[in-house]
Amino acid sequence: MSFVVAIDGPAGSGKGTVTKLVSEKLGLVNIDTGAMYRCVALKALKNEVKETELQKLDTLLGNISIDMKRENGKLVVFLDGEDVSEEIRTPKVDSCVAKYAAVASVRNKITPLQRKMGETGNVIMEGRDIGTVVFPNANVKIYLDASVEERANRRYKQDIEKGINISYEEVLEEIKKRHKLETEREIAPLVQAEDAIYLDSSNLTIEQVVAKIEEIIKEKGFEG
Numbered sequence: 001m002s003f004v005v006a007i008d009g010p011a012g013s014g015k016g017t018v019t020k021l022v023s024e025k026l027g028l029v030n031i032d033t034g035a036m037y038r039c040v041a042l043k044a045l046k047n048e049v050k051e052t053e054l055q056k057l058d059t060l061l062g063n064i065s066i067d068m069k070r071e072n073g074k075l076v077v078f079l080d081g082e083d084v085s086e087e088i089r090t091p092k093v094d095s096c097v098a099k100y101a102a103v104a105s106v107r108n109k110i111t112p113l114q115r116k117m118g119e120t121g122n123v124i125m126e127g128r129d130i131g132t133v134v135f136p137n138a139n140v141k142i143y144l145d146a147s148v149e150e151r152a153n154r155r156y157k158q159d160i161e162k163g164i165n166i167s168y169e170e171v172l173e174e175i176k177k178r179h180k181l182e183t184e185r186e187i188a189p190l191v192q193a194e195d196a197i198y199l200d201s202s203n204l205t206i207e208q209v210v211a212k213i214e215e216i217i218k219e220k221g222f223e224g
Contacts, residue, residue: 003028003122003222004137006130007213009144010179010190011094012151014201014209015126018144020075021210023124026217027224031117032068032075033127033134034097036110038088039066039079041097051099061109091159091166091174098178101128102185111188122222128182131193140220141196142213150202151175 005028009015016032023030043064049056067078077085087093100106114134118125125134131141146154152172159166182190192198197216201209 002119003139004118004135005124005140005142005217005222006135006138006193006196007124007126007142007144008128008131008190008193008196009126010128010146010151010175010182012155012175013144013146014154014206015144017206018201018209018213019124019126021206022213022217024073025210025214026124026222028122028124029120030070030075031114031123031125032077033110033114033125033130035068035075035077035088036066036113037101037106038093038097039077039084040064040106040110041093041100042084042088043079044100045092045096051096051103054103054105057100057103058105061106064109066113086162089162091164094178095174098181098185102181102187104187107187128190129188131196132191133188136193139222140217141193142216143192143196143198144209145198145200146202148172148175148179 007015007019016034019030022028040061043060044057047060049060051057065080069076075085076083077088111134114125118135127134131138152168152175155175156168156171159171199209199212
C-alpha cells in the first residue's frame, strides 16, 4: 500500500518549496501537479489555442506527453520530450495557467495522469485539488495558506531572482486574479478538504513549515 500526502493551497503559499523539502527528508516521491497544468498552458500558447477553443484544445492534448525527473536534486519537466522547466515558470504562463486548468477536458486529461503517478509508491503531491479530487482518500491532507500580500511578496522575490522584470504591484494583482479564478471555477475549485489540516505559513519560515508538516505525516503513521 502506498502512502499519499496531499498538499493544497493557493499560488505563493510555499507548496512547491515545502513539498520538495519534505519529500527529500522523508524519502517521498514529489509530484509537481502544477507543472502539469503549466505544460498544458505552454503548449496551448505555443500553438495559439485559447482556453475557449475547446475542440482545438482537445486535439492539442490528444498526444501530449509530460514527464518529470529529478536530476541533481532539481525537478526537470519535459513537455513532448523537451525540457521546459524554466519556460513553464514565466509570467506569461503564470497569467493564463488558471484559465486552462479550469477547462473540464484539461482536468479530465490531467487528473488520471496524476493518479497514475501517485500509484508508484509513497508520494507527496501538491496542487489545488489533490485532497478533494485527485486523492480524496489521501493519508495526509494539508491546506497550506498565507496572506495575499505575503504570497505576492514571495512570488515577486522568485521572479526577481530569475531576472524577470516585474513590479510587486503587478505580481499582487496577478495573484489576486488567479485566486479568484481558482476558487470560483465550476470544476475542482480550490477549497480546503473537510478533513485537511489548515496551516498558515504567513509568519513562519520555510524550515518551520517543513518541520510542522513532517510532524503531521509521522503522527499519521508514516515510518519511511
